[in-house]
Amino acid sequence: MSIHQSNIKKVTTHQLQEMKNRGEKISMLTAYDFSMAGILDKAGIDVILVGDSASNVMAGNETTLPITLDQMIYHATSVIKAVDRAFVIVDIPFGSYQGNSSEALRSAIRIMKESGAHGVKMEGGSEIKESVIRILSAGVPVMGHLGLTPQSIFKFGTYTVRAKEEQEAKKLLSDAKLLEDCGCFGIVLEKIPSELASRVAEEVSIPVIGIGAGPHVDGQVLVVHDMLGITQEFKPRFLRQYADLNESITQAVGNYIKDVKGKSFPNESESY
Known part of the structure; x- marks a missing residue:
């Protein structure tokens, strides 16, 4: 058990709300497989x-667009099997909810039924209102995603900071209130x-x-491969790297190759 975790047996949407209410920051990371989760x-x-x-x-x-609903369910199922405490949210992938609330509901239900996940995340505001409401009405917890929405990368044409202009900032604030009003957790x-x-x-x-x-929100999320230094190319300003696993793994593999080539692995104590 980590000394940093709250004394909660199982994290739920209720507990996340309580954490915000009492000013305790929420920690969130990505995972895609059983071992890492x-x-x-x-x-x-x-x-x-x-x-x-x-x-x-x-x-x-290169982008998040190609991943399919089946692939997301596969990753989510692997993650869920490893988790006892954390609240697990799954992204509904591009093309599985935009423009059709019936398809959105089907996608969300498939994720929940087939993977055992605890909620779904969707990119967008007023454009996806109908889908959000429909999924919530089926009892599926929904988390919104605003600002830079990677599924819309070809519309933006760049991964630069969003909502610097007043009009986009106003829309983002109004979309956030809309998502809250709809019932997003x-x-x-x-x-x-x-500041925004x-x-x-x-x-x-x-x-x-x-x-x-920035720091004035209720919690933080990073991609686990980025914060552990597995990916090397991606180093935006907001990323704090907590380890250099790329270097560690490269060194370990190099040592293994050297021992195999030099006939020192396996030795007698490692043989039957």
Whole structure:
């Protein structure tokens, strides 16, 4: 058990709300497989996001767009099997909810039934209102995602900071309030000015989790491969790297190759 975790047996939406209410920050990281999810859960992480970032870090795609609903369910199922405490949210992937609330509901229900996840996350505000309401009416917890929404990357044309202009900032604030009114249990804000994120966190009563949104929100999320230094190319300003596993793994593999080639592995005590 980590000394950092709250004394909660099982994290729920209710507990996340209580954490916001008492000013305790919420910790959130991504995971896509059984082994990593087990490590994060035992370390005391509050929320695990089975992110569509799996498209990048697990499948090697340039964007999050290619990953399918079946693939997201596969990753989510692997994660859920390892988790005892954390609240597990799954991204509904691109093309599985936009523009059709019936399809959105089917996608969310498939994720919940087939993986055993605890909630879903969706990108967008007023554009996806009908889908959000429909999924919530089926009793599925929904987390919103505003600011830089990677599923819309070809519309933006860049991964730069969003909502710097007044009009976009106003829309983001109004979308955050809309998502709260619809019944979302929380919102992720990605790559927006710290001051705007702070205002959103103050003006909505539900938890607001930031990634590149400054310190004045209710919690933080990072992609686990980024914060552990497994991915090397991606180093935005908002990323704090807590380990250099790329270096450690490269060194370990190099030592293994050397021992195999030099015939020192396995030795007698490692043989039957």
